[in-house]
Amino acid sequence: MASDLMSIARSGVQAARIGLDVTAQNIANASSEGYVRRSVSLAEVASTGGAYRVGDLSLSGVRLDGITRNADAFRQAEVRRTGSDVARATSEVSGLRNIESAIEQSGVYDAIVGFEASLQRLTQDPVDTSLRASVIEKARTMVGTFQIAAQEMDAAGEGMQFLASDGVTQTNRIAQELARTNTRLSRASDASSDKTALLDQRDKLLQQLSEYGNIATTFATDGTVAVKLGGATGPDLVTGGTAATLAMTTATNGTISFSVGTSALTLSGGSLSGNQLGLNKLAQLKLDVDGLAEDIVDKFNQAQGTGADLDGAPGAPMFSGTTAAGMQLSVENVRKLATAPLGSLAGSRDSGNLTNIRNTMSALNPASGMDQILFDVSGTLAGRNVTLGALQTIAGTAKVALSAQSGVDLDAEAVSLIRYQQAFQASGKVMQTASDIFDTLLGIG
Structure with missing residues (x-):
């Protein structure tokens, strides 16, 4: 389970980092002429079967589904x-x-x-x-x-x-x-x-x-x-x-x-x-x-x-x-x-x-x-x-x-920045917890 927690948390950290990067890119180009705001689209990592998994329940983390250019033709x-x-x-x-x-x-x-x-x-x-x-x-x-x-x-x-x-x-x-x-x-x-x-x-x-x-x-x-x-x-x-x-x-x-x-x-x-x-x-x-x-x-x-x-x-x-x-x-x-x-x-x-x-x-x-x-x-x-x-x-x-x-709203980007920062910290905390659990299990053995 610890290894699953580690992989799930790692995917969360990676997704949050990408979200932070995209948000930072939007903020940096808020005044750039012709720049169209980007947004991150995330999706669950789908997987089935495996030990301790019931039915089609997926516990495999998150992945980047794409970076969307918010243009309206x-x-x-x-x-x-x-x-x-x-x-x-x-x-x-x-x-x-x-x-x-x-x-x-x-x-x-x-x-x-x-x-x-x-x-x-x-x-x-x-x-x-x-x-x-x-x-x-x-x-x-x-x-x-x-x-x-x-x-x-x-x-x-x-x-x-x-x-x-x-x-x-x-x-x-x-x-x-x-x-x-x-x-x-x-x-x-x-x-x-x-x-x-x-x-x-x-x-x-x-x-x-x-x-x-x-x-x-x-x-x-x-x-x-x-x-x-x-x-x-x-x-x-x-x-x-x-x-x-x-x-x-x-x-x-x-x-x-x-x-x-x-x-x-x-x-x-x-x-x-x-x-x-x-x-x-x-x-x-x-x-x-x-x-x-x-x-x-x-x-x-x-x-x-x-x-x-x-x-x-x-x-x-x-x-x-x-x-x-x-x-x-x-x-x-x-x-x-x-x-x-x-x-x-x-x-x-x-x-x-x-x-x-x-x-x-x-x-x-x-x-x-x-x-x-x-x-x-x-x-x-x-x-x-x-x-x-x-x-x-x-x-x-x-x-x-x-x-x-399609323009950059600095207030909205600030909210996204905090949201992705909290997601990054939470995923890091999960990784730390998984590491502690893994060390405890090794100590018991």
């Missing part, structure tokens, strides 16, 4: 999905915020209002040189602000394109790492600690990849994963030990598109999708601003051409250009403003054509047009901010659920 998929949505919304909001700043800080709206106000003041005395000079300067300011707005919007677009390009680079790097991890997983044995670490590495890489684009995953029995980029119907990015290459194409209007190999890619999540959406909105707003600038040039020049300047000559075009960036002031001489009707004598105080110019600008209402552009981007940004807040709440809930299941 569903919760991990939810964290990847919600995280991808947050990354998309965050990138889009950031881009829209830069676009809004580019348009607002350029001062186009105020410059348009100032230009129209200078035309109103000129009606007091159409031949007053200082009032005419004010119109020219306000026109110059307006042209300058349109150019600044175009430059700032281009800078915002270049920033989003740079982020998207870097995202493509990072996506390809992660895909290559996943392919290498797949290769190593296919070679690792099921019970090896190396495989457990590789599985942690695999899940960490999948989480990182989902930050750039929405993905669909298929896991094999050996732990390897196949990844489709863009969802379940998207092209294959990682298959076994092979990774495809993600590419980005920039169109002439600044928008971007993606492809994997020869397959076009449509993304609905991740920062790459957010950058793409931001650039699409920027392209639309640039068309709006360019259209407004072109309308001002065309309408004002048309009205200017129906009048006579202070020298009695037909009004020359005051502006040129068809875009905000190309808008230019063509008239510098204050005498060239055609305030009088066509055919008027030099120095005429008749403001008939000035009234025509003001009516034309009033009908065009460029200030309202610029206000609508600002409202468009501001309203879109406000809506996306609301969406981002909701997505962050959902993603936070998913992370908490995953952490509760």
